[in-house]
Amino acid sequence: MPHTRARLLVVLVVLSGFLTVAGSPPATAATPPDSLWFDGTALTVSNGRFTDATGREVVLRGYDVSGEAKLAENGGLPFASVTDARTSARALRALGGGNSVRFLLSWAYAEPVRGRVDTAYLAAATDQMRAFLDAGLRVYPDFHQDLYSRHLFDPDSWYTGDGAPRWAVDLGGYPDESCGICFFWGQNITQNGAVKAAQYDFWHNRHGLRDAFLTTAQRTMTYIREHLTEGQFAHIVGFDPYNEPFAGTYDPGQSSRVWERDLLWPFYTAFRARMDAAGWQDKPVLAEPNLFWNSNISSQRHEGGLLDAGRLGPRYVLNTHFYDQKAISGILMWGNASDGQYAGDLGAVRDRAAAAGTAAVVSEFGHPLSGTVAGKAPTVLKAMYQGLDSRVKGAAWWSDPAASGPVLSGQQWQWDIYHGRHQEPMNGNPDKVLTAADAWNDEDLSAVRLDDSGAVTLRQDARLLDRLYPSATAGTTLAFTYEDRSRDGSTVLTWNPVPGSLPSVARLVGSGQYGVLVWRSDGTAAPTELHLPASFPASATTVVSDLGTVYAPPSYTPAAPVAVAPEPGGTGSRRLLLTAPDPGVHYALVTNGATAPTADLLAAARAELTAWAARIS
Structure with a gap:
């Protein structure tokens, strides 16, 4: 006994x-x-958990690096230099307590001309990625997009996007972008006609857009594998193919679940084949379901979670995001978060991964650090970390520890050392240069910044971020x-x-x-x-x-x-x-x-x- x-x-x-x-x-x-x-051991997925070469169950914790990749000021790279990348990596490990990062890449800069991959961009991105690998961090790249592309937006627009290159947007002949009465940039996803049409075209492979993306992804993965050492490549966890996928517009009679089955999952299986061809056959696809799958606003929540993909097994990982949309709204949640606030939301992630026979990672979570809802951040983030650690709230944990469930892997959005020091011409507009916060759609979520002496400094309580x-x-x-x-x-x-x-x-x-x-x-x-x-x-x-x-x-x-x-x-x-x-x-x-x-x-x-x-x- x-x-x-x-x-x-x-x-x-x-x-x-x-x-x-x-x-x-x-x-x-x-x-x-x-x-x-x-160190030096690759991860696999076994019995629904990430495992290393000794069979130990591994938990990935860290940050998204970095939203700077959404901006034009450094050419779609997370950092201005490899030196900055090294500084950031060491601080993320020593101050932020992370052992892993989700590393953002840009399709627009990887393939600025159709059919031609920019190897200079790939070389710079790989050099910056190497800085994190050499600091003992595991890395999974992410071809990031939001609102499909910055090239959908006018120079004087209230909003911007990132992702697809200009040539992909020019093929669509999309209507002039407009979100109507929008209070948050994310409303463009479901209200901006240009964004919806562009997303629809991608998923339906209009103009061969999806195939072009997959080809660029394969060339990118091949380049990364060929330009890392064997030990460095062992610390690449897998690949996140597409950030926050959404249909744009559903076909008549099509539900979110049907869209995932007929369009999203085939995209992931095609990406899986490209990974295999690029020499990534032993690393999983970190597959994101419909972006609204686990929303905590009932009117936004969609049926999904890759329900019709069967048992995903070791070659795919359930990869989802979680933000408290009620808290961010400033209207739907009064007061602060409390003990056990997100036990149900993150418990759903555990349950879905278990049913799919694979591991789970929450590759984005966070809360604004300025504005009218910033006062909720200390409790919201504590409750999110609590939910990643255990599905049992603190008041009940000692009496029911066996109900904790697996410890979830997760990456906080975001780690941007340039916070408040940007020089971003929004949508290429020289008269609208953004310097404050994250310099992207009024977001302010970076856990870190550089102080006046150039030292990396946390913007949040170290007791919250640097965790056991x-x-x-x-x-x-x-x-x-x-x-x-x-x-x-x-x-x-x-x-x-x-x-x-x-x-x-x-x-x-x-x-x-x-x-x-x-x-x-x-x-x-x-x-x-x-x-x-x-x-x-x-x-x-x-x-x-x-x-x-x-x-x-x-x-x-x-x-x-x-x-x-x-x-x-x-x-x-x-x-x-x-x-x-x-x-x-x-x-x-x-x-x-x-x-x-x-x-x-x-x-x-x-x-x-x-x-x-x-x-x-």
Whole structure:
């Protein structure tokens, strides 16, 4: 029984000297090389999860890099230079706590002339992508589009788009763009006749547009594979073929579900064939359903989610976005988000992926950081991260941890170091140069900016963004939660307090941050890894686990069941390694709230957690 094994381990750990308390110096030993456990291993999809070469369950967390690719100022590239890309990558890892990025590319700049791929653009994009790979981050490229193309919009328009090249728009002879009475740029998707007609033409392959896109995508993927090293290419997760697909206009009698079945899914299978031809056959298509599939506004929600694609299996991943449209509207949701606000929305993502037999990734989520609804951001983002971590709200987590479900992968929109420093002539208009915020349709969602000295600075609470999460689990995650103690102004947001039934655990955690992971080990020699936020220095981190009870974990050695090591990439970020000696259910509480805890308090907290974890199977 798991609880019997846990009690036995307590005795073995104490006898073998792994119990470290206040005043004990951390052990010094060589940390694992980058090639050990994590780096250099490609991901696959197995049993509905991302897995690495050792079979560990991998969670991808990070940001979209970057909305700058939507702009013309740097030629559709995320960065002005490779140097800027390296600066951004290191900061994303060290300040933002990410282990992965969704990397934006532009069809317009990849194929500015029909049939002719711009290899200079591909070379620059690949060089910038390499900066993130070399920083130890996994990458998945995304051919991004919004409102189909900037070339649909007039120089004096209120709005703009990105995506398709000018030649693709010129073929359509579309009407003059107009959104009518629109308060948000996204209303153009369903109200702007030019946008709707252009989207319709793409999906119906008018003028061979879809085929041209697929050919450019194949050439792009071939170029990337040929110009990365084997180790770098191993860290390419897969490819996101098309951002936020929508029909434009449905054919008579056609529903969203039928459109997905007859037009969207065949596009993904065609893209899959192009990936195979480009040498990406071992990497999945990150397939997005109808953009409105998981909207939390009932009038927008469409039936979909690739329901008729069957079991997607390991060659496709369910890839969706989530924004709280009610909160963004400023009208449909009064007040702030609360504990468990998005458990149902993100639970639907877990359920759909499970039914499809594949992994899931939420490749965009976020909330505006300025304007009338910006005050909701601290709670909305906390609730979104909470929903990615677990499908159980904080108030119920300790009493029902087994209902947590898998930890979801997700990328926050967005990471743009040029925030507030743009020089973007909107729709090519030299009299309308945008400098503020994200410089695109009045958006302001970047989690980061450069300060006056040129240093990368977070625009949001570091406690919210740099999070504890299980980046690689040796076996299967059974339950996970993280109480980040992030702030809404001066208010500390504590949605998952330790219950009174665990008094020693509550005393140990105090007012600090903490996370709890429960997993079923499969007996692999590779350790379970959790990203350690910068707020968890090894000297102030406490781990209470059936594997050992440690204050100030030592540097990694194969003999240490609880240890700390650098993250790959040399950015200074760190990971906690938990090595289970045998298969079975294991748990670990990780907190920065304790100051020199006594051996008695650590033992009492472990006894409480061992009894609590025995109920989870």
